[in-house]
Amino acid sequence: MLQFLENFFTEASFIPHGHCYLWQPSLVWLNIVSDSVIALVYYSIPAILVYFAHKRKDFPFKWILVLFGAFIISCGTTHIMDVWTLWHPTYWVSSFIKVITAIVSAYTAVALLPIIPQALALPSPSQLKAANFQLKLTLQELASTQTQLIQTEKMSSLGQLVAGIAHEINNPINFIYGNTSLVNEYTENLLNLIALYQQNYPLTVPEIQALNEEIDLNFIQEDLPKILSSMKMGADRIRNIVLSLRNFSRLDEAEIKEVDIHEGIDSTLVILQNRLQGKKDQPEIHVIKEYGNLPKVECYPRQLNQVFMNILTNAIDALEESVINSQWSVVSSHLSVVSGKTTDNAQLTIDKLVISIRTEVVDSNQVMIRIADNGCGMTEAVRQKIFEPFFTTKPVGSGTGLGMSISYQIISKHGGLLKCISAPLQGTEFLIQIPTRLKLS
Ligand SMILES: Nc1ncnc2c1ncn2[C@@H]1O[C@H](COP(=O)(O)OP(=O)(O)OP(=O)(O)O)[C@@H](O)[C@H]1O
Ligand SMILES: [Mg+2]
Numbered sequence: 001m002l003q004f005l006e007n008f009f010t011e012a013s014f015i016p017h018g019h020c021y022l023w024q025p026s027l028v029w030l031n032i033v034s035d036s037v038i039a040l041v042y043y044s045i046p047a048i049l050v051y052f053a054h055k056r057k058d059f060p061f062k063w064i065l066v067l068f069g070a071f072i073i074s075c076g077t078t079h080i081m082d083v084w085t086l087w088h089p090t091y092w093v094s095s096f097i098k099v100i101t102a103i104v105s106a107y108t109a110v111a112l113l114p115i116i117p118q119a120l121a122l123p124s125p126s127q128l129k130a131a132n133f134q135l136k137l138t139l140q141e142l143a144s145t146q147t148q149l150i151q152t153e154k155m156s157s158l159g160q161l162v163a164g165i166a167h168e169i170n171n172p173i174n175f176i177y178g179n180t181s182l183v184n185e186y187t188e189n190l191l192n193l194i195a196l197y198q199q200n201y202p203l204t205v206p207e208i209q210a211l212n213e214e215i216d217l218n219f220i221q222e223d224l225p226k227i228l229s230s231m232k233m234g235a236d237r238i239r240n241i242v243l244s245l246r247n248f249s250r251l252d253e254a255e256i257k258e259v260d261i262h263e264g265i266d267s268t269l270v271i272l273q274n275r276l277q278g279k280k281d282q283p284e285i286h287v288i289k290e291y292g293n294l295p296k297v298e299c300y301p302r303q304l305n306q307v308f309m310n311i312l313t314n315a316i317d318a319l320e321e322s323v324i325n326s327q328w329s330v331v332s333s334h335l336s337v338v339s340g341k342t343t344d345n346a347q348l349t350i351d352k353l354v355i356s357i358r359t360e361v362v363d364s365n366q367v368m369i370r371i372a373d374n375g376c377g378m379t380e381a382v383r384q385k386i387f388e389p390f391f392t393t394k395p396v397g398s399g400t401g402l403g404m405s406i407s408y409q410i411i412s413k414h415g416g417l418l419k420c421i422s423a424p425l426q427g428t429e430f431l432i433q434i435p436t437r438l439k440l441s
Helices: 002-009 017-021 025-055 062-084 091-121 125-200 206-215 217-249 261-276 301-325 403-413
Strands: 257-259 285-290 297-299 353-363 366-373 417-422 428-435
Touching: 002 091, 017 025, 025 062, 062 091, 125 217, 125 403, 206 217, 217 261, 257 261, 257 301, 261 285, 261 301, 261 353, 261 366, 297 301, 301 353, 301 366, 301 403, 301 428, 403 417
Parallel strands: 285 353
Antiparallel strands: 257 297, 353 366, 366 428, 417 428
């Protein structure tokens, strides 16, 4: 055994490998450098494999990395031995290292075979990317369905409430309104009769005279017609509001209908009237309408009203916020609609809160509705996100971030386009372009 080990490490009976190169320096150096570089590179690969295994703890075939490492280290060592044997002919040692390399490499090759099907079954990066993309789409679809459900629920309860109120008020107000002309006529007759009595029977009975003075008959004769006329006006106004409420909720109508878009905008404005009126610390919001001669539009009227509601509510919110921050847009080119000027660089000075609504025919089968406000406007970053579900810049509890995303979906469903132009302190304008004949998409 001892003898074997001695032979194993001995160099005595062999010629150094350098002799084969006739000790030509250039050939010797060429071999030294190339074998050393190969060995260095081989030794560095296991280090990279260790780093990879450390970073990717979920890598399923770690043991194959160990085999690769062993195989590569032994390959590197054979090259070191090639340099060593140039001078030291320990060929038994270098051959033994080659045997080890052969065994490890053969084992690695055999071990690789059964894992090939498993490795092939692993999803490729492009497959993972595609699956990821599909998941993202599904998630977006889910989010959009959720927004639709929430908004539909919100609008449906609002619609039902509005329709309920309108229905309840409708009968009594028609009763009052219908009778005001009769009351007017009767009162006029009675007043005429009293006047006739006064002319023909001068007041001689003290009791009648006292009551006459007490109730100030002259004043009543003068004031009663005025009161009746203002009562008629009030009843007329309530009737119109009820009509608008019914129009807004459109619960009594089929889903798709040909409607006058202006009716929808007007009834939405009636519902928002309370917010448009000036309050203690809030100036009045002026609504400037410039309605074109639009044909009837085939649409889902309730949904379109919902879009007007969302855009107008946002405009009012923006104007209110501008008042709080004292920075509403005094100059706005978008609001050129206010003055009817459409020149590109028409800059006009607006010192009040304005919402302008302009409608126009685009071509024989498209109409455009522009709703602009001279509120605070928005930054480009905000503008790019407003149609995303749940995006809101409003404080928690006051905005759900659904209004514009649902409006976008509604307009798309109508085969139309919804665009937003806005910049900080430049106001905001929404452009709704829809076909007059419904193109279901
Ligand atoms: N006219 C506007 N002026 C300025 N910012 C606006 C205007 N319209 C929309 N925005 C911005 O777009 C965001 C999204 O509007 P969206 O209507 O979708 O949600 P919201 O108004 O915040 O909440 P809600 O779901 O209650 O309508 C708003 O939070 C606001 O920042
Ligand atoms: Mg909103």
